[in-house]
Amino acid sequence: MSKLIVLGVTGGIAAYKAADLCSKLAKQYDVQVIMTENACRFVTPLTFRTLSRRPVISTLWEDETQWRPRHVALANEADLLVVAPATANFLAKAAHGIADDALSTFAAAFNGTKLFAPAMNPEMWANAACRENVETLRRRGVNFAGPAAGHVACGADGTGRMLEAGEIADCIRKLL
Numbered sequence: 001m002s003k004l005i006v007l008g009v010t011g012g013i014a015a016y017k018a019a020d021l022c023s024k025l026a027k028q029y030d031v032q033v034i035m036t037e038n039a040c041r042f043v044t045p046l047t048f049r050t051l052s053r054r055p056v057i058s059t060l061w062e063d064e065t066q067w068r069p070r071h072v073a074l075a076n077e078a079d080l081l082v083v084a085p086a087t088a089n090f091l092a093k094a095a096h097g098i099a100d101d102a103l104s105t106f107a108a109a110f111n112g113t114k115l116f117a118p119a120m121n122p123e124m125w126a127n128a129a130c131r132e133n134v135e136t137l138r139r140r141g142v143n144f145a146g147p148a149a150g151h152v153a154c155g156a157d158g159t160g161r162m163l164e165a166g167e168i169a170d171c172i173r174k175l176l
């Protein structure tokens with residue numbers, strides 16, 4: 001039986017690279033995409049729905065197909081959660097157990113393997129709060145892919161660039 005990967009997409013400019021990741025993963029795994037509301041400002045759910053061949057989850061509140069809350073049902077079925085890109089905001093919420101949208105609630109309910117691929121401005125990545133949040137998450141067993149050093153979309157140079165889709169897919173393969 002094919003593994004079920006939950007692909008979380010958050011609101012950063014690197015969300016366009018998540019479409020490529022989704023396409024690569026869907027060739028090998030079942031993929032359920034969960035987008036934050038802000039991610040939907042960068043790339044449409046339609047793109048991910050088509051690439052994953054499944055409806056995208058972007059809210060906690062619209063599911064009339066089953067009695068069990070979807071984030072709970074999915075937490076029992078999923079083999080791995082990858083969040084790419086993972087914003088500073090998402091990392092902060094995950095580190096503090098905040099569950100206020102579909103993705104952060106799923107992340108709180110899911111006890112399996114997690115892989116976060118951060119992407120942000122280098123100053124945001126260097127920010128003391130972000131450093132502590134990442135350390136907290138690592139200590140709790142969360143895996144990180146990147147970020148890489150280089151030129152980021154906002155025009156700065158430094159560490160904050162999301163890894164390429166192929167590199168993240170390789171990390172997933174190793175973790176599984």
Ligand SMILES: Cc1cc2nc3c(=O)[nH]c(=O)nc-3n(C[C@H](O)[C@H](O)[C@H](O)COP(=O)(O)O)c2cc1C
Nearest residue numbers: 010011012013036038039087088089090119120121
């Ligand atoms: C054009 C633009 C690009 C952004 N890129 C990033 C980014 O790469 N990384 C990041 O952490 N936040 C980025 N942000 C800020 C996030 O969108 C913001 O923190 C938002 O609250 C994240 O919401 P989410 O984590 O629920 O998706 C960007 C904002 C804008 C307007």
